[in-house]
Amino acid sequence: MARLGLSPRSSLQRACVSLVRAYLQFALRTTRWTFYVTPEAFPLLIGRNGTNGIMAFWHEILPATPVLCLWAKNASPSLRVKVLISRNRDGRMIADIIAPWGIGTIAGSSDTRGKNKGGAAAFRQMRKALLAGEQVVMTPDGPRGPRRMAQPGMAALAAAVRKPVVPVGAYYSGLQLNSWDKMVIPLPFGKGRFVCGNPIEIGKNNPDGTGLLAETLTQQMREATDGPDTTTDAYHVFRWAMPSQSIAPSKIWACVATLIAPSLPFLLRSRQRQGKELPDRVREKMGFPSRARPKGKLVWFHAASVGEVLSILPLITAWLEKDAGSTALVTTGSVTGARIVAQYQANHAASAHLIHQFVPLDVPRWGKRFLDYWSPHAAVFTESELWPNLIGQCRAHQIPVALVNGRMSASSFKAWQKAPRIAKRLMASFSWIAPRSEADAGHFKALGCNGLEPTGDIKAYAQPLPVNEQSLKALQRHIGQRPVFLAASTHSGEDETILQAAALARKTVPELLTLIVPRHPERGADISALASGAPRRSLNEWPQGSHTLWICDTLGELGLFYTLATCAFIGNSLLSAQNGGGG
Numbered sequence: 001m002a003r004l005g006l007s008p009r010s011s012l013q014r015a016c017v018s019l020v021r022a023y024l025q026f027a028l029r030t031t032r033w034t035f036y037v038t039p040e041a042f043p044l045l046i047g048r049n050g051t052n053g054i055m056a057f058w059h060e061i062l063p064a065t066p067v068l069c070l071w072a073k074n075a076s077p078s079l080r081v082k083v084l085i086s087r088n089r090d091g092r093m094i095a096d097i098i099a100p101w102g103i104g105t106i107a108g109s110s111d112t113r114g115k116n117k118g119g120a121a122a123f124r125q126m127r128k129a130l131l132a133g134e135q136v137v138m139t140p141d142g143p144r145g146p147r148r149m150a151q152p153g154m155a156a157l158a159a160a161v162r163k164p165v166v167p168v169g170a171y172y173s174g175l176q177l178n179s180w181d182k183m184v185i186p187l188p189f190g191k192g193r194f195v196c197g198n199p200i201e202i203g204k205n206n207p208d209g210t211g212l213l214a215e216t217l218t219q220q221m222r223e224a225t226d227g228p229d230t231t232t233d234a235y236h237v238f239r240w241a242m243p244s245q246s247i248a249p250s251k252i253w254a255c256v257a258t259l260i261a262p263s264l265p266f267l268l269r270s271r272q273r274q275g276k277e278l279p280d281r282v283r284e285k286m287g288f289p290s291r292a293r294p295k296g297k298l299v300w301f302h303a304a305s306v307g308e309v310l311s312i313l314p315l316i317t318a319w320l321e322k323d324a325g326s327t328a329l330v331t332t333g334s335v336t337g338a339r340i341v342a343q344y345q346a347n348h349a350a351s352a353h354l355i356h357q358f359v360p361l362d363v364p365r366w367g368k369r370f371l372d373y374w375s376p377h378a379a380v381f382t383e384s385e386l387w388p389n390l391i392g393q394c395r396a397h398q399i400p401v402a403l404v405n406g407r408m409s410a411s412s413f414k415a416w417q418k419a420p421r422i423a424k425r426l427m428a429s430f431s432w433i434a435p436r437s438e439a440d441a442g443h444f445k446a447l448g449c450n451g452l453e454p455t456g457d458i459k460a461y462a463q464p465l466p467v468n469e470q471s472l473k474a475l476q477r478h479i480g481q482r483p484v485f486l487a488a489s490t491h492s493g494e495d496e497t498i499l500q501a502a503a504l505a506r507k508t509v510p511e512l513l514t515l516i517v518p519r520h521p522e523r524g525a526d527i528s529a530l531a532s533g534a535p536r537r538s539l540n541e542w543p544q545g546s547h548t549l550w551i552c553d554t555l556g557e558l559g560l561f562y563t564l565a566t567c568a569f570i571g572n573s574l575l576s577a578q579n580g581g582g583g
Helices: 011-029 042-046 059-075 089-101 120-131 152-161 210-227 249-271 279-286 305-321 337-348 349-353 364-374 386-398 410-417 420-428 436-445 470-479 496-506 521-530 558-564
Strands: 032-037 053-055 083-085 104-107 135-138 165-170 174-176 184-186 191-196 236-240 300-303 327-332 354-358 378-382 399-406 432-435 484-490 511-520 547-550 567-570
Touching: 011 059, 011 089, 011 184, 011 249, 032 059, 032 410, 042 059, 053 152, 059 089, 059 135, 059 165, 059 184, 059 191, 059 236, 059 432, 083 089, 083 120, 083 191, 089 104, 104 120, 104 236, 104 496, 120 135, 120 152, 152 165, 152 210, 165 210, 174 305, 191 210, 191 432, 249 279, 249 364, 249 386, 279 354, 279 364, 300 305, 305 327, 305 337, 305 378, 327 337, 337 349, 337 354, 349 354, 386 399, 386 420, 399 436, 410 436, 432 436, 470 558, 484 496, 484 558, 496 511, 511 521, 511 558, 521 547
Parallel strands: 032 191, 053 135, 053 165, 083 104, 083 135, 300 327, 300 378, 327 354, 378 399, 399 432, 484 511, 484 567, 511 547
Antiparallel strands: 032 236, 165 191, 174 184
């Protein structure tokens, strides 16, 4: 079948296709994929011994189609795969995007409202392909839904050719669109998994087989998508990386950031409504300054959030004491980090020479705006803050860059190894890196860093979390002698486990008071509802004698709660934590 293409007259469309294809390739290639495949499904997926069938997955994971197909082709190079794609404009673009990967397409979708959408022709082509031993990949809920509801077309095709259907579920790090199918666009350097369940077949003597298959397929695909128990022996486990396709990752990174830049203000507005951004300072994330630049030497220190800020404040203090005439520009990515800087400024005389701004998002134009205005003499990043565009802009502005307390976990190291050119270019942008440990030093060196300084964890010299003494005394009077269990910086998915643990602990210590401090305070209402209306500190509600839980959904008070605690749990450390971001 000839590849469907966009009009050659539209250079803009061709450029968009190339850019989207390059982004998908980069995102999918840098994702760590794991396949969980039942023994019955495996020979069908790879076409072993001439077997084949229909691979079914929901429309929302359509961008991950190449991974499934290329994984199967990698196991069986002679395998031929066809993907059913709608005949509309979006479908034609998808066909153009995946064509260079050797994945065939069949155009068509169910005819509706008397309109011929190529459904009958597509049915014949898929039937022919299946009978010829090719694999067919379909989305049974496409092209317009209902979402996650298998339509009868796939069941009818399976019945016509007597071929089994393999239900496929997938999950990967990505951004969910507000479309009918809630499509998930993959993000680079994430994790992804495919779950391939047992094949479903229509009984030869079952007249209701088509309807039964649609119902069974809907149920099993939902189970495969929503998190089956993959720890059992029911699955073979395969870990796989999508092969390289000769892209220029640093350029792609910049192009992708530029492409999505128009949508980022909407993301910032959404975060603002959730309390994750300060309304009067949100433009700083786009590189616009909110303070005047003082004259003279200015050194830029960047720390992501609370932990990094606390670790770098002694370094900033030492710098300002050594060069009293200079200015320290401190940037953070989070509101909580900004509050720690504000508390430091309130308690240190040297803060007159310290300015806080939020770091711009990693968009080339925004980073250039930031650097053009502040014109720092040097930049100091902390731990794992490796932003290719922003650091590349520093190189373009001839600003020396250092990384202190450099952290490179084993998982991050493996992710960067999948993009060696961008990693080497990034490492070359640093004047020097002071790793946190010998293991981190080894990872940085393997990625191409030559300017390594002695190792050492500067967090050992970090100042204690700030504590408001008046608030501490008031809480001590109110709580009295009750023992306090603190669950600090918790993430979504951990609350249920914490509540269960607290209930068990109260059987031994009945007077125990549990404090839950969510990493993102806007979750306070949800946690309170989960805990049967537990009091919330953000509403100035105090725990009474009968209360066993207190939701402390405020910012900048973690030091206060640690001081009160008898014992503590650090969040983002349970397997159930969703979308972590530091403890």
